[in-house]
Every structure is written in structure tokens, then in C-alpha cells.
Amino acid sequence: GAGVSQTPSNKVTEKGKYVELRCDPISGHTALYWYRQSLGQGPEFLIYFQGTGAADDSGLPNDRFFAVRPEGSVSTLKIQRTERGDSAVYLCASSPLPGTDTQYFGPGTRLTVL
Amino acid sequence: QQQxxxxxxxxxxxxxxxxxxxxxYENTAFDYFPxxxxxxxxxxxxxxxxxPDVSExxxxxFTISFNKSAKQFSLHIMDSQPGDSATYFCAASNYGQNFVFGPGTRLSVLP
Structure with a gap:
């Protein structure tokens, strides 16, 4: 079947604007993760969903960042009042079962804040 | 301790x-190392x-060697090929939740 998909693949916005990044996990996967990857760095954990609820949002850098997964499938990462420092690749990953460690990553959304 | x-x-x-x-790694609660x-x-x-219950x-x-007492693990790539040229990340997690990644290693395999 299809892998994890993310849209858009690229997003350019101006400082102060609001953006939404979408993640479609592999069908049936209950766990969903968001990461941020800056150039030359490893992925940095943002938030983890188990079903519809955020099981761990300790990685969200501040209250400008918010993520939802209302039906336990598609997830949206929302960034308000974007700053130039938010520029990065935002990665989504999903896992098939609670407590299963194998993650399948999407290709990422490259966000550029001008 | 999460690093x-x-x-x-x-x-x-x-x-x-x-x-x-x-x-x-430092956090002894980590139980999965991909x-x-x-x-x-x-x-x-x-x-x-x-x-952490196995050493290799x-x-x-690809081979992982794991040393629980030293809190270290390593990746070995046997008979490396140019197609293996990529960036490699180690990571650690606690019960499949908060994954912590290393900063990465850029590998180049020359033909």
C-alpha cells in the first residue's frame, strides 16, 4: 500500500503568517509522530499521537505550534505567527500499533519563512 | 539526559x-535503539x-553492536557500496514514544 504522504512538499511563507502542514499516515497506523529537521541535523521530536489524542507534546517549542488528529488518521501541524527560525523540514512518521517501535517516515514538508 | x-x-x-x-546515550530508560x-x-x-537485551x-x-554497561551502540556496514552513501542517524526511544535522534553521520563510499 501507499506510504506516509505529506503535503505540501514545499511551503514558502512570510514572517508572521499562519501555515498548516498535512500528514496522511499509512492506513491503519494508530501512532503518528511529528518531527522537525534543520539542515545538517537529526530529526527533533515535536509531538506524538496515539489515536486522536496527543500522548506526548513535550517537543513543541512554544504555543505557536499546535497539532491535531481529529479522526485518528490524518494529522495537521499548525504554526501561527511564523518566524524565520521555524524554517526547516517537517517530517511525519507513523507506526502500526501502540508500543510498536518501527516508524515509517514521510518525505517531509520543507518550510521556508522569509 | 535525553541527548x-x-x-x-x-x-x-x-x-x-x-x-x-x-x-x-545517557537515559537508561531507553529500550529501543534504531x-x-x-x-x-x-x-x-x-x-x-x-x-538492550542483546549485544549484537x-x-x-548491517550489524549493530550494543554495550549496555557503557551505554553505547554502533553500526557497522560490511562490504560498503557507493549506493550506501547517505546520512545515517542513530536514535533511542522509551516504549516507542519520544524518539531522540543523534545529529547524523554523512557517509561517502568511493567507487
Whole structure:
């Protein structure tokens, strides 16, 4: 079947604007993760969903960042009042079962804040 | 305590060589240690993973060595090929939740 998909693949916005990044996990996967990857760095954990609820949002850098997964499938990462420092690749990953460690990553959304 | 350290930052080997990448962690609650391979413009892909109850795991040309007492683990790539040229990340997690990644190692395998 299809892998994890993310849209858009690229997003350019101006400082102060609001953006939404979408993640479609592999069908049936209950766990969903968001990461941020800056150039030359490893992925940095943002938030983890188990079903519809955020099981761990300790990685969200501040209250400008918010993520939802209302039906336990598609997830949206929302960034308000974007700053130039938010520029990065935002990665989504999903896992098939609670407590299963194998993650399948999407290709990422490259966000550029001008 | 959540940090995972990784070295070297970059590595160049000849085809057929055995690159070794090392990682170290502090949090003894980590119970799962995967390695990911990432090509430019792509998301990371799981290569191989190990749990702390074993000291070594081999899958094809990839081997993880794990030293629980030293809190270190390493990736060995046997008979490396130019197609293995990529960035490699080690990671650690606690019950499949908060994954912590190392900063990555850029590997170049020369033909």
C-alpha cells in the first residue's frame, strides 16, 4: 500500500503568517509522530499521537505550534505567527500499533519563512 | 539526559570498506535503539534496530553492536557500496514514544 504522504512538499511563507502542514499516515497506523529537521541535523521530536489524542507534546517549542488528529488518521501541524527560525523540514512518521517501535517516515514538508 | 551523541560527523571509505558509526546515550530508560538511513530530499528509513537485551544484531550487511554497561551502540556496514552513501542517524526511544535522534553521520563510499 501507499506510504506516509505529506503535503505540501514545499511551503514558502512570510514572517508572521499562519501555515498548516498535512500528514496522511499509512492506513491503519494508530501512532503518528511529528518531527522537525534543520539542515545538517537529526530529526527533533515535536509531538506524538496515539489515536486522536496527543500522548506526548513535550517537543513543541512554544504555543505557536499546535497539532491535531481529529479522526485518528490524518494529522495537521499548525504554526501561527511564523518566524524565520521555524524554517526547516517537517517530517511525519507513523507506526502500526501502540508500543510498536518501527516508524515509517514521510518525505517531509520543507518550510521556508522569509 | 535525553541527548544521543553520534560520531563521526562525516566518514569517507573506499568501496568494500567497513564504516563504523558510534552513538552514546545517557537515559537508561531507553529500550529501543534504531538506525535510520536518509538520502537527500527523502525521509529517514529504518535500517536495523536493537533492544538492550542483546549485544549484537545482524541484518544483511548491517550489524549493530550494543554495550549496555557503557551505554553505547554502533553500526557497522560490511562490504560498503557507493549506493550506501547517505546520512545515517542513530536514535533511542522509551516504549516507542519520544524518539531522540543523534545529529547524523554523512557517509561517502568511493567507487
Amino acid at each position: 544521543v551523541k553520534q560520531s563521526p560527523q562525516s566518514l569517507i571509505v573506499q568501496k568494500g570498506g567497513i564504516p563504523i558509526i558510534n552513538c552514546a 538506525w535510520y538511513q536518509q538520502f537527500p530530499g527523502k525521509g529517514p528509513a529504518l535500517l536495523i534496530a536493537i533492544r 544484531k545482524k541484518e544483511g550487511r
